Amino acid sequence: MTFQVTVQPSGHQFSCEADETVLAAAIRAGVGLPYGCKNGACGSCKGKVVSGSVQHKAHQQRALTPEEEAAGMSLFCCATTNADLVIEAREVAGSSDYPIKKMPSRVTTLEKVAPDVMVLTLQLPAAERLQYRAGQYIEFMLRDGKRRSYSMASAPQDGGPVTLHIRHLPGGLFTDQVFTTMKERDILRFEGPLGTFFLRDDSDKPVLLLASGTGFAPLKAIVEHMIHQQSRRPITLYWGARRPHDLYMDALCRQWAANLPQFTYVPVVSEALPEDAWQGRSGFVHQAVIADLPDLSGYQVYACGAPVMVDSAKRDFVQQCRLPEEEFYADAFTTEADLAK
Structure with missing residues (x-):
């Protein structure tokens, strides 16, 4: 059977098959629901079911807690339905501009x-x-x-x-x-x-990029895109790693900092050994941001890396640093081991 899904507040509508997730149906129809992992681990696609009901496939409780589910929240990447739905979700402009x-x-x-x-x-x-x-x-x-x-x-x-x-x-x-x-x-x-993790070009706010490990990869693409666009927006990159050698493109970041007046680079190492002779910042990378930038009310944040880092950054930046929640964009890197939990 086929059911109709209506998105509020946009009013966009799309059809959803009985064995299809709401997110898969939205992507097929070109409706820009936010999403990241597509497997119930990151929580990026979370929204509210206004009317109708959904059934959830396996997912991580940190992405959708039982309390949130009881309150009508849903992970649309693993939600199926057997009735027409009205959902509430913030759509992402431009997410369906390019064909998959x-x-x-x-x-x-x-x-x-x-x-x-x-x-x-x-x-x-x-x-x-x-x-x-x-x-x-x-x-x-x-x-x-x-x-x-x-x-x-x-x-x-x-x-x-x-x-x-x-x-x-x-x-x-x-x-x-x-x-x-x-x-x-x-x-x-x-x-x-x-994915809907990409730079919002319609803003002139300073950009804070937060990475752990290979979460640097998409942020590198964002920096190179901004350089190509000759963007004048201030960019601050905090890159966290366990040991200095894990900052595998440190030289490139330092080159950006030397050549671009609007770019600042802060590497942070959490588990340096004596033989590393590390003399830079130490500890958790998102806490270094809080120490340096206690007021994030005027920023856009793009965070990518381990789920624990992304979750901690969102919580603390919003609660402690006055970051508007809608200005936190994230891509939590989940592995098969994460999903098995």
């Missing part, structure tokens, strides 16, 4: 930039161009039907290869392949662009 494509790509380079980080460069077919917004991601379609998601680290205006920053998770279905058997000229299929 399935396309092949060829591995051109594999560069190990840290003990557990590989920069993977993909050449796209000459006859096709992948249009996307800086910050979005692609999903690799693996042979067994499973998928793995990675943010694009290259700015969209390059019109050339796509680069990804892939962290090795021992035992990981895809990352083990990247770090052991994958070689140049291998063919990989993916679908994209996906």
Whole structure:
């Protein structure tokens, strides 16, 4: 059966099949509901069911607590329905501007930039161009039907290869392949662009970029996009890592800081060893932001990385630093191990 979903306050409507999630139906119809992981882990797609009812597939309780569900909130990425729905959600302008494509790509380079980080460069077919917004991601379609998601680290205006920053998770279905058997000229299929984590160009507010680990990847694309656009918006990048070598493109960030008067870079290391001789900032990266910028009321924040960092930053920036909640944009990197919990 087919049901109708109405989005408030926009009034947009789309059809949803009985076995289809609300988010999947919205993406198919070109309606810009916010989303990130698409698997019930990050909470980006959370909204309210105004009328009708939904049934949720497996999801993480931190993304939708039992109390929130009882109050009518829903994770639309894992919600199905057997009736017409009216939902309340803030739509993302521009999220459906570029078509989602399935396309092949060829591995051109594999560069190990840290003990557990590989920069993977993909050449796209000459006859096709992948249009996307800086910050979005692609999903690799693996042979067994499973998928793995990675943010694009290259700015969209390059019109050339796509680069990804892939962290090795021992035992990981895809990352083990990247770090052991994958070689140049291998063919990989993916679908994209996906996600609603991208720079909002319609604002002139200062931009705070917050990364942990390979969460730096989409933020790199955003910085390169802003450089290409000759944006005058102030940019401050806080990049957190366990040890200094995990800041695998530290030299690039320092180059940006040296060449761009509007750009500030603050690296933060949480578990430096004596042999690292680290003399920079230490501790948790979002707490460094709070110490330096206690008033975020005039900022836009783009946070990407481990879910615990993203969740802590949103809570503390809103509660302690007066950041408007609607100006916090996030992409929490979830792994299969996260989902298994």
